[in-house]
Amino acid sequence: MQGKDAQLDTELLQQYVEILGKEGIAASFITFESMCPQYLQELHGLMGLENETAIRQCAHKMKGSCRSLGFIRLGQSMEVIEKEQWTMAQLEARVSAWGPMMHEDIAAAKAWLANQT
Template identity: 30%
Template sequence: MNNTAHLDLDLLQGYIDNLGKAVVEQMLQLYISQSAIYIDDIRGNVSEEKQKLWQESCHKMKGAAGSVGLLLVHKKLVAIEKIVESESVKQEHIIELDELNTQANTEFSEWLSKAY
């Protein structure tokens, strides 16, 4: 069974049709490296004093995830971008975000390897 719940397949297929598979592969690699930086930034901004930076970091990653069609990562970021919670609650969200992102990257990579 091909599980692609994380992906906006119409968007991604459109990218392949218009830009070519090689460009989409580069997009994925760029997103993977950049998302690690975004997650580190989000992780570094959990304190109440850094709420504005939390929102900015989530917002940046939300845009990146949306632009490469990662539906569940984008949805998670929409949900947490403006939350005002304790550091421990935010840490739980970061763990969930990181797991979703890893799953999405894997699905994207697997889907891309089969795309033409």
């Protein structure tokens, strides 16, 4: 499931399964899912301050977390915030969409993992 609009880097995830086992990667998904609300809260706080530099730094950190666990689409969304030009309204729309997208992608990752032998 890869490509421009892909949710997951299944090649990376398969390597993790081989190294960590299904339980290890499942634990990583749980940790990621528990950290995302904190990341979003930090990002919202920075948006309230309209601190563009700090917003971009936070997006960079979130992008790295996403990509390290194979979440392509989530990482790409944060990369837009990190590197591209945006207005506060565009930023708010992207961040608002990120939460539901995160839940979809985590569910997809868990479903993918459940199908691994």
